[in-house]
Amino acid sequence: MPVNLPIPAASSLHAVNGVRIGVVEAGIRKAGRKDLTVMLLDDGCSVGGVFTTNRFRAAPVQICRNHLVAGNTRAVVINTGNANAGTGADGLARATQSCAALAKRLNLDATQVLPFSTGVIMEQLPVDRIEAGLDAAIADARADHWLKAAEGIMTTDTQPKAYSTQVVVEGRTVTVTGISKGAGMIRPNMATMLGFIATDACVAPSLMAALARELAEGSFNRVTVDGDTSTNDSLLVIATNKAGHAPIVDLQSPAALVLKAAMLEVARLLAQAIVRDGEGATKFITVQIDGGRTEEECRKVAYAIAHSPLVKTAFFASDPNLGRILAAVGYAGIDDLDQGLIELHLDDVHVATQGGRHTAYREEDGQRVMKQSEITVRVGLGRGTASQTVWTCDFSHDYVTINADYRS
Template sequence: MTAISPLAPERFPDMPVINGIRLASHACGVRYAGRTDLLMVEMDKGTTAAGVFTRSLTASAPVEWCRSAVAKGSARALVVNSGNANAFTGSVGEASVRRTVEATSALVDCKDSEVYIASTGTIGVRLPDEKITAALGDVRAKLQPGNWQEAAQAIMTTDTYPKGATRIAVIDGTPVIINGIAKGAGMIAPDMATMLSYVFTDAALPAAVLQDLLSKGVDKSFNAITVDSDTSTSDTLMLFATGKAGNKVIKDAKDKRLADFKAKLFDLLLDLALQVVRDGEGATKFVTIHVSGAAGKKAARTIGMSIANSPLVKTAIAGEDANWGRVVAAVGKAGEKANRDKLSIRMGGVLVADKGEMAHGYDEAPVAAHFKGKDIVIEVDVGVGKGRSTVYTCDLTHAYIDINGSYRT
């Protein structure tokens, strides 16, 4: 049941403290017994904030709150519970968010709009927010600068391991730290809704710059992954900057002095996103799909996602079957321009199909060997233009069916 994914990293990274950030977790019994299910993060005055949220049109009440609060760009507290998503709970759910926000702002002595809330877990069940608000004092008393792994653990649902990543960047000569945690599993785990990720830095950066960087960074990381094509009602990615590193404030995201910060942030986001895929429900293979030769970048992404979300491609990979015909079919159904007679496919670096047919003298042996490994690489050139994109996914196995089909029976 809780066996760690075979694709998990060896261990949780050593993460440094970030000046201005203190974290604590707590067991308040929202739904789980015998584990922490509440994360509180308190941030020093002056912390700026940015966020990107699910595109789902049935977004949860906490998401709607955060989307509106982050417009003001300031943060003092983050409160996340696992076990209950407070999604599809109507006006009752909105009231739960309001009560939690107000209790937190009173405790921390900040504005309501500086408090961010997230809930991950069962959909459609009233959140017992009284358990959370009753625990706020206790959890706040435990706040410490270094609780990263505990924080990552508290927000897990069906995740089999906590997800964290850290980078050090230099802004105009000043070193700054970036730490991030995430949870995922399926895009929606059994009855659970949410991919959550929180990134913290001591860099001094205005909210608008954070927002710009985060919106760009998500494109090649969290928006480039798929476990099962299902989008959650609660997906949330936020970035907080305390400004304690003392770098000169840079007001334009395009400023070259931000190049290293941007690169390290993007790298950290990709690291976290791939950890989410590597914990995909039932995953036994990690799959990278490079698409080139598309009409544009967006077309390449669409084709990549069509391949990554194809149940036939995913089951073939689970069966260690280098079934390139299914890749062709997935390209064809994507609805983007592709030239059937120029299409080429490489698997594990081996040219499998070329100019619309099986590659001359194709030898399946090295490809079959590649498919026995844990990291599968598929390259597709659709022969139309210069658009490129890379997406990441995992295979579709019996365990996915077990986890998602037998949850309540």
């Protein structure tokens, strides 16, 4: 069961003027599961993306990056059940073919279509099934199909992930709606996750790549489930330019700051939903590092804690074996770290001070916190004023079971 993650209601998701979505079952994955989604964008949208740092990028990631450079994106095609990764030249050809098939039906150029895939690696993409399902997907396209899309892009997710908000920008009501998928093979620098965030705000096309990077840096690059960086992870950000306010041409302008705050709220909720629905997760853990000299060294410490199987299994068992956290701090890669300055808290419980056990700490207090479904680990480095936060989950027996049985 996801950790304190409500199932979104379709009525809570605002339509974004300029985006229509169709979702069908094309037989790409198991029977009875919707697995093909198309997004149809009105002409004049501004689009930006962020993609996996894995050097073994999937074919659709490579095609997406090239097509974004070409500009004037008008459609998106997403399949689940097959990652089209580790498929060589054949995979590139099949991803290109899926773009061409959708483009032909919409009277577009193939470069105006962005492909996304998620699922099993090193299996041929059944592009014939994608092509066979496109007409039905186009016919199904509606502005209010965001929840259907969230369901259609799921793989090992146990429930759909979607959020929506509205904000006033220069006197105009602006909508931000997004969906994501992901539950395993998740770590910073993107992961086996797909994210799609759209707004009807007016944003200059030249700003979209930077906007996508900012949103990813404050959200999807702050989550980790198991430390594995996927071949397919992608975040697409769309501005349809329909809201009617003056175009945003500076990401530091007052209008941009209002819009970015709303978009970052949606992005963070989507990213945190991935952790809350992490494979086999029973606890949602916030790791906050304070007192670093730089944000980079704070991130190193946070990720060392959040990636540690020993730390994560201790949280699953509610076992206050908290020396594992101190050990992770020590191997995070800060060469001149002074352990005598380290402070460790679990929520309100002061566990360690000046690098050693706090005299008032009792193991039953640590266990009390570790039994909670939501926990905050706070580490003070005593080196400066920088801070960073990441979100992770525990490791349970179910994580092994899910991944051992993934292809069956």
